[in-house]
Amino acid sequence: MARTAGSHSDITGPRVREAALSLFAQHGYAAVSMRQIAKDVGVQAGALYNYTPDKQSLLFDLLRGHMDELLTARAQERVPDTPLAQLEAFSKFHIRFHLERPLAVFISYMELRNLTPENFATIEELRRRYEGQLETILRDGHEAGAFHVVDTKITTLAIIAMLNGVNTWYRSGGRLSLPEVEAIYWDMVRKAVT
Amino acid sequence: MARTAGSHSDITGPRVREAALSLFAQHGYAAVSMRQIAKDVGVQAGALYNYTPDKQSLLFDLLRGHMDELLTARAQERVPDTPLAQLEAFSKFHIRFHLERPLAVFISYMELRNLTPENFATIEELRRRYEGQLETILRDGHEAGAFHVVDTKITTLAIIAMLNGVNTWYRSGGRLSLPEVEAIYWDMVRKAVT
DNA sequence: GCTTGATCTGAACAGGTGTTCAGTTAATCT
DNA sequence: AGATTAACTGAACACCTGTTCAGATCAAGC
16 A cells, blocks of 8 residues: 555645644643654654654744744734733733634643754744733833833733733633633733733 | 662652652653653662652652642741732742742643643642632632722632743842742732732 | 656664563661 | 661563655646
């Protein structure tokens, strides 16, 4: 046996990435074998190497793709005039974007240590760029007298951590709708900095 | 060769747990082999089995030990009268306790998925018990009119997430002292709920 | 209809995995 | 000093790991 009926690169390729994303999120990068991913796709392990040079690239491409999407989506958002409105837009954007991609968000935080040093540096730089946007909003708002923040850097990290926490409990179709969640978190963020 | 000079159960035992904690935190449970742990201790892999029935127990004992310490330490804290003072005490206790054990905190959040279902349920119950204390404070304060919280359960998780975030950046001997960090976070928590 | 190239299989590679255990040594007890 | 036992080694077990590749098969282009 060899090539199977209906096999197509543009079908198998995405399925490999989907299977890897799902399995990495469930069990962790190190705990998932190439044979498990292959089984999920319905293919032999060797066939995966038509779509990725190695296992490490599979992880790295998922993380870089996620960060690229994040920065691109953020760049397309309208930027309001006042610091307060900017902070609201950022908070709600962050929650919405993250709730739409729970698995990618999850591995983007959990699997950083399984990246090679070079790959880690790349992802870290993208993350720094994103979080820097929040820090800029806070600093501008602080200088304009709109916010009361003791330490801009730490406040940035505290807000990001709080917003990311939403992924630990939110399940779509649950008790609260997305706008309700956005409102609750924005309420807490706003009060924490004013 | 066999028993080595100076070998002692009460010395090697703790060293096995320390090595496991350190390596699990660095590379993740699944990525660390028993032979790596043994090498760190300065012993052959087989000798580890004098101190743990298997690798899974090594992880579970670390997590359960951490949660036990957390609940015990919390139970020994004085409980203030007012909800606001209780929230302050909880926030500062949480930060202090977590900053003193960065590695144990780290694996307690990262390695939950590598526990067997039974072990996971045990740890989850202990965590629920701890977080329930914060939820009780928030509910009492809400009913007494001291706090303004839209959703008690979500606020609990948001605060925990924010406080846990401190472990992602704090390094002892850094720019800020422990009391300063406590003050900054308590300031944000207080404002977020009042 | 035939050729060409993309797609996949199945086996193989060298090395790593958790765990067990007979045998050996060092510390302790009498 | 001699016996006992706790502590450890080193080899072995069966199996899993990421990765490679010759060969088989299907889809597409002429």
